[in-house]
Amino acid sequence: MRALSVVRNAPVRAAVRLQTLQAEREAGMTTAEYAVGTVAACGFGGVLYKVITSGPVLELVTSVISRAFKLAF
Numbered sequence: 380m381r382a383l384s385v386v387r388n389a390p391v392r393a394a395v396r397l398q399t400l401q402a403e404r405e406a407g408m409t410t411a412e413y414a415v416g417t418v419a420a421c422g423f424g425g426v427l428y429k430v431i432t433s434g435p436v437l438e439l440v441t442s443v444i445s446r447a448f449k450l451a452f
Contacts (some may be wrong), residue, residue: 430436
């Protein structure tokens with residue numbers, strides 16, 4: 380009877396082992412994905428900072444704010 384139970388449980392054990400091997404192989408993927416996302420966010424932040432601090436954009440923001448303060452409520 381014991382041999383029969385070993386044969387019946389073999390596919391289950393194989394599936395569990397396969398899942399464990401896949402998890403071990405991809406253990407560092409999340410860290411790498413976070414690193415790439417962080418670098419991309421920093422790059423986007425740098426470009427956004429340069430655009431916002433450019434002359435034409437600063438003039439536009441200044442004019443919008445000055446017009447808003449001149450409005451009568």
